[in-house]
Amino acid sequence: MTPDERQGALDSIAAEVRGCNACRLHETRTLAVPGEGNPETEVVFVGEGPGFNEDRQGRPFVGAAGAFLTELLGTVGWNRSDVFITNVVKCRPPENRDPEPDEIAACAPHLRRQLSVIDPALVVTLGRHSLGTFLPGARIGQVHGTARPAESGLLPPESTVFAMYHPAAALHQGALRRTLLDDMTAVPVALRDARERRTATAPAAAATAAAAPATVPAPPSVPGSDPDPAADQLTLFA
Numbered sequence: 001m002t003p004d005e006r007q008g009a010l011d012s013i014a015a016e017v018r019g020c021n022a023c024r025l026h027e028t029r030t031l032a033v034p035g036e037g038n039p040e041t042e043v044v045f046v047g048e049g050p051g052f053n054e055d056r057q058g059r060p061f062v063g064a065a066g067a068f069l070t071e072l073l074g075t076v077g078w079n080r081s082d083v084f085i086t087n088v089v090k091c092r093p094p095e096n097r098d099p100e101p102d103e104i105a106a107c108a109p110h111l112r113r114q115l116s117v118i119d120p121a122l123v124v125t126l127g128r129h130s131l132g133t134f135l136p137g138a139r140i141g142q143v144h145g146t147a148r149p150a151e152s153g154l155l156p157p158e159s160t161v162f163a164m165y166h167p168a169a170a171l172h173q174g175a176l177r178r179t180l181l182d183d184m185t186a187v188p189v190a191l192r193d194a195r196e197r198r199t200a201t202a203p204a205a206a207a208t209a210a211a212a213p214a215t216v217p218a219p220p221s222v223p224g225s226d227p228d229p230a231a232d233q234l235t236l237f238a
């Protein structure tokens, strides 16, 4: 798929999301929030569902949690425009309640199609509802900061899922801010591993990917770090 074709496919999914009435959330939304970012990226961040600001603007993660997500990306040298950002449900649950399982199920075809167009090596889940969508049964307190093979029909099994707490959790529970910052440092390494895993499990597709230029920039170097294998990982995307 060419970059134009990929952008066109994402635009048409977004148009369908804006007109979607597959679940009750369409009744109370202001604007649906399809998601946004770089169609050529290797990394997709998946949150829970739009909040107040996102519902007004039709864009994901534009409120306080979004500011922290942007900050987290910045700590590894990435911008929002380097990745794709979306949610498991595309319309705001009233009063920011948790999305219901039937709402997540009704919205899943949109997410599945977005992921199939982008074909990311790595999906970063933000919060337990996103985690449960990709790794059913996993517990966020146990798996945050770690990567594992995708286990749901939303992604091919050669894709990798990296679990993080939701950025909003740090706004309510200050200690989680440090946890999120620490977990974020492992994301570029998880991407490198995810690329290697794809090469091993799907050689033809991965050979094409390996020949393509990296789609996320090199993370910043760590001042004072030793020239050891970890340092090598940090310059992988130069």
Ligand code: URA
Pocket (backbone or CB within 6 Å): 047, 048, 049, 050, 051, 054, 059, 060, 061, 062, 063, 065, 066, 087, 168
């Ligand atoms: N929280 C989410 O899960 N998604 C958004 O887009 C904003 C806040």
